[in-house]
Amino acid sequence: MTTKPAGIKRRKLSDEVQDQLLAIIQGGDLEPGDYLPSERELMTDFEVGRPAIREAMQNLQRMGLVEIRHGERPRVAKPSIDQMVGQMSQTMRHVLSHSETSMTHLKEARLTFEVEMARIAARKRTLSDIAFLRQTVSLQTAARDEAEDFMNCDGNFHRAVATISGNPIFAVLAQALFDWLAHFHIDLVRQEGMESLTIQEHDAIVDAIEAGDERASAEAMANHLNRANKLYHQKYSA
Structure with missing residues (x-):
């Protein structure tokens, strides 16, 4: 009896973007308080649309890794217990x-x-x-x-x-x-x-x-x- 392999689930595009942003944040080049690239720059670099960038940023904000303020580029959040x-x-x-x-x-x-x-x-x-x-x-x-x-x-x-x-x-x-x-x-x-x-x-x-x-x-x-x-x-x- 053969077992049918489970289907491979595709990752959301925003998850891929999130991983890339995490790599930027954890790479050591940015300090807490430093600005991340602009939304437009990220869209160009990652070749994705605005919704994927924003969803990834919101996820990172919920994780406490990014600060998002209206009218400003996102910043690397300061560590806070x-x-x-x-x-x-x-x-x-x-x-x-x-x-x-x-x-x-x-x-x-x-x-x-x-x-x-x-x-x-x-x-x-x-x-x-x-x-x-x-x-x-x-x-x-x-x-x-x-x-x-x-x-x-x-x-x-x-x-x-x-x-x-x-x-x-x-x-x-x-x-x-x-x-x-x-x-x-x-x-x-x-x-x-x-x-x-x-x-x-x-x-x-x-x-x-x-x-x-x-x-x-x-x-x-x-x-x-x-x-x-x-x-x-x-x-x-x-």
Whole structure:
């Protein structure tokens, strides 16, 4: 019995153009912020029409590799971890909204990550770091009656703890993990009494970090996040 070979799928013309543009961007001759050739120049060089050029450029823009502004030639985008994570957000929210297992895995990943961030913060903290953490908690306390502001301050606190590590990727990840989860259980911190408890737990984390106690810092962060996880399960498993 012979097997009929699968048909070979033709690539879209814009995909071919995209590969050529990627080669230009990654070739090393252009720096972030440099202009790419004009649309007309690319049409001539690649011998393709305007639609293929524009579709390829839009794909590269979605990938965060190209900046497109009205009336200007496209530029090579400046590397940005924040931008990269932002582009992932809608996809992540789609995944989380359709998979309880993914939500559980994300909470577990955040717990492991944040506990280690607290441990590192206790080891590396400076006086200015502690002052900034105290200020962040103070701002959150002042925003306790404003749901959106309270949540923003909450996220800022966790990012501030991660920032002490000195690794900017950790700071961006802390914010992303918080934002992805907050999108689904913002109501948990708005239950009566939860705002005060959140602030108390943040204060305890800062106290431990200020004391330079890595174990106590990790435990304070774990207690804080495990409390939130427990409330989540109580609310959605009932």
